[in-house]
Amino acid sequence: MTELVVIRHAETAWNAAKRIQGQQDIPLSQRGRLMATGWTVPQDLRRHRWLSSTLWRAKETAHLLGHPEATPLAALNEMHWGAWEGETLTDLRARHGAAMAENEARGLDFRPEGGESPRRLQMRLRPLLARLAETRQPSVAVAHRGVIRALYCLASGWDMTGRAPVEFDRESLHRFVLSGGGTLAILRLNERMRP
Structure with missing residues (x-):
């Protein structure tokens, strides 16, 4: 069994405005930088290999957490939202109505x-x-909300229909374990990084 710990990047201006970032390379806001510098990473993760998405908000979060050496991997990038990047879900739902609900x-x-x-x-x-x-090799990945939800679905079997069984706290880390072939299981969710 191999531990995989996932941390969501700190806040950006688009997060605060509830705009969909997807693969837009939006940097952390000043508030996000302060947020990340206030997080305390558990001691047991210091010897883990650190990875991040290739997007600046994730790489900067890893750097602020004391891991500028984190290896950037495109596999950890946020879900691509295509033409909807920069939009809000509220606006998309109003504009597309029943088609958006069906989607x-x-x-x-x-x-x-x-x-x-x-x-x-x-x-x-x-x-x-x-x-x-x-x-x-135990690893920590600094990634995105969509990546965390996708991993949770792989581990839990949730198909993303209906209300989410769990809310992922922005200032928490999420522990999974990997077994043969990359099968994922949940170890612990929403472990707070603030004292």
């Missing part, structure tokens, strides 16, 4: 216009999970 009801097969589905994101993550399981 959202598809769960893992929800697909933004010109973007990728959560299921496609999972497919992007699976080879990385298999490699991490094979190397057996």
